[in-house]
Amino acid sequence: MSNDVYKRSGVDIDAANNAKKLISKQARTTFSNKVIGDIGGFGSLFDASGYQDPVIVSHIDNVGTKLRIASALDDYSTVGVDLVNHCANDILTCGALPLFFLDYIGMGQMDSDIASSLVDGMVRACKESDCSLIGGETAELPGLYTPNNMDLVGFVVGLVERGELIDGASIKSGDVVVGISSSGLHTNGYSLVRKIFNLDQDSGILRKYYDRIGSNLGEALLTPHRAYMKLLSPVLSIIKGMAHITGGGLLENPPRILPDNLGIVFELSSWEIPEIFKLIQDQGNVENMEMFRVFNMGVGMIVVLEQENVNHFLNVIPEAWIIGQVVEHNNNQRIKLQ
CATH class of the missing domain: 3.90.650.10 (PurM-like C-terminal domain)
Structure with a gap:
């Protein structure tokens, strides 16, 4: 059996590795001094010291079918921004500021240019929110996604001091x-x-x-x-x-x-x-x-x-x-x- 049978079945490992190299280089530009290690390990590490009584606040979301608009216009420069800002805004409602962000990009056929454009938007948004993009998953899934379709998901983790948590409990009539x-x-x-x-x-x-x-x-x-x-x-x-x-x-x-x-x-x-x-x-x-x-x-x-x-x-x-x-x-x- 030839050594490219996996590629002919729809998964191009070399293309995925090239995309991940591009993405890793972009993501490193968001690293704060709290990030431990580098991208590529089995787990992403972050130093959460410096808080007295911290509450972890997390959120996961996607950008929905806005991706179909991006695909139709062949313009993926903004949907990465959408992803980060949507997630960061959601944890902000609890008073939490983001520490780090992870993403999932799923494609039917790996396209390193599209993946790089998506991550470039995430990087810009992470920098604006002082958030480190410390890892993620880029998956090529033929048969699950058609060649021109994909999914984009983000996961953010933030912290807030317990005494500064915003939960709406004190809201009253007349506010x-x-x-x-x-x-x-x-x-x-x-x-x-x-x-x-x-x-x-x-x-x-x-x-x-x-x-x-x-x-x-x-x-x-x-x-x-x-x-x-x-x-x-x-x-x-x-x-x-x-x-x-x-x-x-x-x-x-x-x-x-x-x-x-x-x-x-x-x-x-x-x-x-x-x-x-x-x-x-x-x-x-x-x-x-x-x-x-x-x-x-x-x-x-x-x-x-x-x-x-x-x-x-x-x-x-x-x-x-x-x-x-x-x-x-x-x-x-x-x-x-x-």
């Missing part, structure tokens, strides 16, 4: 809810977008320019997921609760941080919904409540504050705005849009 804008769709709602614009049958519309959004559709859809760590770090000590507005939108994410007897009334007049969401709604004739359940609608993060801390928060973060208020509720509708 103020402040919003911080998103940069676009972030990483949610892309299956609906693909259906509305019929992208799986004809992706050419991604290159169509729309005056109302000031770009072509593809550029708007690939806008990277925003990172909030450096913006919010100076005011974490006064935050009572924080919700990252991801899948489920403003209807399903805020209740995750509220005590059972509380809800939120959002004032829709307090912000202008970005045109990309209006375009999607108009094109697909989507009902308003469905839009708020699927998309972030221009709000990437909400923060709950004591009334007495609102002015300080807004002085530190001038772009933030009062978006609603915490109220008592006695029915199943915990979120009200008015």
Whole structure:
């Protein structure tokens, strides 16, 4: 039997090794002095000393079918950014700052250029969040993924001192809810977008320019997921609760941080919904409540504050705005849009 039978079955070990060499070189540029050893071992090592009473906070996620948009445009430069920022934002809601990140790239056929582009985005985002990309898995899985399809998954680990943990337990009726804008769709709602614009049958519309959004559709859809760590770090000590507005939108994410007897009334007049969401709604004739359940609608993060801390928060973060208020509720509708 020839020595390339594994390659002919769909797995190219040499191509995978070349991709891993490129990725390892990129990842090393994110290493802090807390990283122990190098990439390539059976386990990734990190020195977590320096904390008094640490709580480990972890999260795993992917970028969903936003990858299909990247594939259609042959532009993978931003989805790695999406992956890191989505994960880092989620642990930030607990008050945790990221220590290290690991990724999983699964492909039907190894493409070192695509893998390198994905990791380049992760590297840029990790550097922005002071997070070390210390390892991962790059897998070639013919038969599981088709040659033009892949999956991208990230895992982040962070720490927070127990006394600084943000868990929403102290939230009460009358507290103020402040919003911080998103940069676009972030990483949610892309299956609906693909259906509305019929992208799986004809992706050419991604290159169509729309005056109302000031770009072509593809550029708007690939806008990277925003990172909030450096913006919010100076005011974490006064935050009572924080919700990252991801899948489920403003209807399903805020209740995750509220005590059972509380809800939120959002004032829709307090912000202008970005045109990309209006375009999607108009094109697909989507009902308003469905839009708020699927998309972030221009709000990437909400923060709950004591009334007495609102002015300080807004002085530190001038772009933030009062978006609603915490109220008592006695029915199943915990979120009200008015």
